[in-house]
């Protein structure tokens with residue numbers, strides 16, 4: 001049987017996606033989203049917008065472009081964006097963004113860099129489309145420096161990849177730097193250093 005692409009996996013789970021991680025959303029993610037997104041201004045590009053969970057946290061003055069390569073997930077986001085005049089959503093691969101250089105004030109990723117097949121390639125694209133003054137805002141889970149957590153992450157990685165195309169062992173902070181970004185803030189949010197908020201400049 002041929003391997004399923006990340007987009008096919010997300011198309012399949014799109015109708016139930018928000019149920020799958022509801023406990024994490026309620027206990028952690030929603031307050032992190034609010035804190036990370038409330039003060040953004042100008043033009044924002046959200047990568048892997050998914051079912052559109054972040055959309056309500058942007059100020060109505062912000063022009064948000066959201067992209068995702070799963071039609072199923074985008075359909076869910078479109079339902080939420082229907083009444084929001086400041087949101088534009090498109091089907092697009094993060095690894096080859098169809099935007100000019102220096103287009104956005106912010107690029108946002110939330111729980112996405114663990115699923116994109118080549119995260120460094122996508123991060124280089126994000127850097128290209130950011131203005132020189134622009135900033136990357138990332139809420140992501142990544143490989144822990146703690147040996148016990150690392151062991152657990154290695155154990156669950158194949159299962160989560162099979163189900164959701166999600167990797168628990170990615171060195172996401174290192175990937176962000178490898179793409180040329182300079183990390184300005186790195187804050188551990190939960191499960192020691194697994195969930196982190198990262199702000200990085202071009």
Ligand SMILES: C[S@@+](CC[C@H](N)C(=O)[O-])C[C@H]1O[C@@H](n2cnc3c(N)ncnc32)[C@H](O)[C@@H]1O
Nearest residue numbers: 010048049050068069070073093094110115116
């Ligand atoms: C775990 S979900 C996170 C969704 C959303 N950002 C959130 O915070 O709830 C990961 C999303 O990234 C999208 N994605 C994965 N690889 C992608 C790629 N190469 N280009 C665009 N979107 C991608 C998936 O389709 C999915 O919607």
